[in-house]
Amino acid sequence: MKKNKGPWSHRVLVVIFTILFSLLIFWLLDFAVDDIGSIPGPKQEDVEKKFLSPELINQRDSIDRQIEELNRDISAQRERQSLLRDSTSRYETTLTQLLELQKSNSQKGMSTGQAQQQALAQSVSLFLSNQQKDQTLSDDILRLTEQERHLTDDKRAIDGKLETQRKDANEELERLLRSHNRRLAALKLLLLIPLLAVALFILSKKRAGIYSPLAYGAGIAILVRTSLVIHECFPTRYFKYILLSAAILAVGYTLVWLIRMIRSPKPSLLLKQYRDAYEAFFCPVCDYPIRRGPRRFLFWTRRTVGKIVFPAEPQQAGEQIYSCPACGSRLFEQCAKCGGIRHSLLPFCENCGSEKALVAQAS
Ligand SMILES: [Zn+2]
Ligand SMILES: [Zn+2]
Numbered sequence: 469m470k471k472n473k474g475p476w477s478h479r480v481l482v483v484i485f486t487i488l489f490s491l492l493i494f495w496l497l498d499f500a501v502d503d504i505g506s507i508p509g510p511k512q513e514d515v516e517k518k519f520l521s522p523e524l525i526n527q528r529d530s531i532d533r534q535i536e537e538l539n540r541d542i543s544a545q546r547e548r549q550s551l552l553r554d555s556t557s558r559y560e561t562t563l564t565q566l567l568e569l570q571k572s573n574s575q576k577g578m579s580t581g582q583a584q585q586q587a588l589a590q591s592v593s594l595f596l597s598n599q600q601k602d603q604t605l606s607d608d609i610l611r612l613t614e615q616e617r618h619l620t621d622d623k624r625a626i627d628g629k630l631e632t633q634r635k636d637a638n639e640e641l642e643r644l645l646r647s648h649n650r651r652l653a654a655l656k657l658l659l660l661i662p663l664l665a666v667a668l669f670i671l672s673k674k675r676a677g678i679y680s681p682l683a684y685g686a687g688i689a690i691l692v693r694t695s696l697v698i699h700e701c702f703p704t705r706y707f708k709y710i711l712l713s714a715a716i717l718a719v720g721y722t723l724v725w726l727i728r729m730i731r732s733p734k735p736s737l738l739l740k741q742y743r744d745a746y747e748a749f750f751c752p753v754c755d756y757p758i759r760r761g762p763r764r765f766l767f768w769t770r771r772t773v774g775k776i777v778f779p780a781e782p783q784q785a786g787e788q789i790y791s792c793p794a795c796g797s798r799l800f801e802q803c804a805k806c807g808g809i810r811h812s813l814l815p816f817c818e819n820c821g822s823e824k825a826l827v828a829q830a831s
Contacts, residue, residue, distance in 0.1 A: 490685035497693040509648035519637035556598040653701030660694040756794035
């Protein structure tokens with residue numbers, strides 16, 4: 469009742485700093501949880517090493533190397549072939565020219581010279597030998613390509629086998645990861661739940677007293693981080709039940725609190741209601757005007773109560789015991805300490821300042 473609330477600016481600052489305090493605590497917890505989360509788990513290579521047969525991998529690697537070599541050979545042969553074809557086409561041109569020359573000579577009735585005959589024979593023989601080399605190279609390329617196809621087929625078969633083994637490895641890896649994540653979640657909860665329990669304990673026992681904003685701030689931060697961890701570790705299917713149960717509990721608790729507030733309001737709220745009613749000269753219980761003393765024959769509402777002009781009447785017997793004529797509640801009574809007239813529903817006597825317990829009046 470006598471709690472000093474302090475100026476509103478300080479109350480606002482308390483709220484702001486409480487929020488800041490919760491945010492900082494949340495941040496700290498976040499770091500701790502992240503550090504726990506960075507503990508290394510199972511590695512894909514390790515699991516695959518266990519599941520993939522090293523023989524098959526060796527075979528595949530050697531086939532890969534062979535295929536690479538073959539490809540190199542094939543492209544070298546192709547290059548040779550293309551160079552050869554260049555020279556062949558040059559011989560072909562020379563040959564055509566020589567033949568043209570011979571033809572025109574014979575038309576003119578001139579015999580072809582010895583040198584020309586020789587050049588022609590040489591060109592023909594070179595051209596033919598080039599053709600033969602070209603054929604050999606083509607055969608070679610064909611053979612190499614055939615080999616490569618065989619190797620690729622082998623490799624495909626091995627890859628198929630490896631794929632089956634890899635599937636097993638992936639299943640195992642997934643299982644390991646799941647259990648690793650569960651272990652991390654357990655560690656995180658092992659950190660958070662004791663903290664949450666401490667915060668709840670302090671709050672439930674009201675140990676924090678006037679420092680309860682600190683406990684509330686820390687408690688909320690821990691609670692949010694904990695629920696995030698739970699959300700991460702448990703599949704959403706379970707999480708929605710946990711979340712809904714918590715929400716139902718919270719809403720139910722709030723509802724109970726509201727109902728209790730209405731049934732038996734908190735003293736501070738009750739006092740405020742009584743104070744405001746006395747201030748406007750209305751019965752705090754039923755809102756009927758308190759017509760006593762100089763107000764005996766007046767009419768007012770809560771809006772006009774301050775504008776009433778009183779008839780110039782001597783201070784008359786307003787100081788009397790008074791009960792509400794509408795509901796019968798005692799509104800002014802004799803003080804038990806000093807015998808003066810005091811408000812029945814306010815805590816302190818206006819004459820001597822003695823306090824009496826505030827009782828809720830049934831309305
Ligand atoms: Zn009344
Ligand atoms: Zn008194």
